[in-house]
Structures are given as C-alpha cells and as structure tokens.
Amino acid sequence: MDELSIIDEGRDFAVGRITLAKHLGISTRAPGWQAQPCVLELGGSLVAGLLLDEPSGFESGRVPLYLLCPCGAPACGALTARVRAENGTVLWSDFGTEVPYEKGLTQHPHQRRTGPFVFDAAEYRTTLAPYLG
Incomplete structure (x- = not known):
C-alpha cells in the first residue's frame, strides 16, 4: 500500500518518497501565470x-490533481x-493532461510510467478531508 502525504504547505502531494509535481x-511555485x-x-x-464525493467535472470522469492555469478554472486544463x-482502497492511475474543450488525453512518457498508486481508503480520506475548505 502506498502512503499519501501533503507537502509544501498544501501545494503538492507526496506518494511515499515521490514528490508528485516534480x-x-x-x-506549483512558478511566478505569476x-x-x-x-x-x-x-x-x-x-x-x-x-x-469521490462529487463528480470530477471532466467528461472523461478523470479527476484533476493540478490545474494548468493559475486562474483556478479546471476548464483551462488539468x-x-x-x-x-x-x-477499502483508493487507486490513482492513468496520469495525463486533459483540456475539457479538446477531445482526448495527452500522456507524456513520464506520465505513462507514473503509478498506479494504491492508498488505504480511511487514511486517504483523513489526509485529504482538511482541504475541502
């Protein structure tokens, strides 16, 4: 089972020793736009x-982890x-870049090689729930 943690003051995920954004x-810390x-x-x-409490908002059903634009709108891509x-687990797999107004998923080689990650469902919820807002 993989361990999910939140690092960099809520700006990133770590899965075990992998800093996911990097x-x-x-x-996540680039200047401006x-x-x-x-x-x-x-x-x-x-x-x-x-x-998994609400639908992702993407037609594909895939869930955004990082947005492609600092405006905060998933419509710009993620x-x-x-x-x-x-x-009793939560699985993250099939990482890629998706823009809602474009059809399909773009997967770079390093994205295809990422995961799958399997988390204990109770620990997963405990880790993410404080960020609901």
Missing part, C-alpha cells in the same frame, strides 16, 4: 472530486488521473 513536470496550482490550494469541489475506490 515527478510529473508540474511547477506560469504556476500550475495543486487542487488542494483551491479546495471545495476539486478536493471533493479527489475524495493534469488528471483516473481515481477509483475498491475494496
């Missing part, structure tokens, strides 16, 4: 989507993952 080529915020910074329905619950 691993996926995301810049170059920043790609983690959904934890925005809270609300984005975190509820990670907890780095997403397939998130599903099964048998």
Whole structure:
C-alpha cells in the first residue's frame, strides 16, 4: 500500500518518497501565470472530486490533481488521473493532461510510467478531508 502525504504547505502531494509535481513536470511555485496550482490550494469541489464525493467535472470522469492555469478554472486544463475506490482502497492511475474543450488525453512518457498508486481508503480520506475548505 502506498502512503499519501501533503507537502509544501498544501501545494503538492507526496506518494511515499515521490514528490508528485516534480515527478510529473508540474511547477506549483512558478511566478505569476506560469504556476500550475495543486487542487488542494483551491479546495471545495476539486478536493471533493479527489475524495469521490462529487463528480470530477471532466467528461472523461478523470479527476484533476493540478490545474494548468493559475486562474483556478479546471476548464483551462488539468493534469488528471483516473481515481477509483475498491475494496477499502483508493487507486490513482492513468496520469495525463486533459483540456475539457479538446477531445482526448495527452500522456507524456513520464506520465505513462507514473503509478498506479494504491492508498488505504480511511487514511486517504483523513489526509485529504482538511482541504475541502
């Protein structure tokens, strides 16, 4: 089972010793309009989507982890993952970049090699629930 933790004051996820943004080529601390915020910074329905309490808002059903634009609108695109619950676990898999007004998913080689990650469902909820807002 993988361990999920929140690092960098809520700007990033760590899975075991993997800093996810760095691993996926995301810049959560870039200046101005170059920043790609983690959904934890925005809270609300984005975190509820990670907890599978609300639909993701993406037609594909995939869940945003990082947004591609600092405006905070998932409509600008996001780095997403397939998130599903099964048998007391939560699974993150199939990482890629998705823009709602474009069809399909873009997966760079490093995204294809990421995961799957399997988390204990109770620990997962305890870790993410404080970020609901």
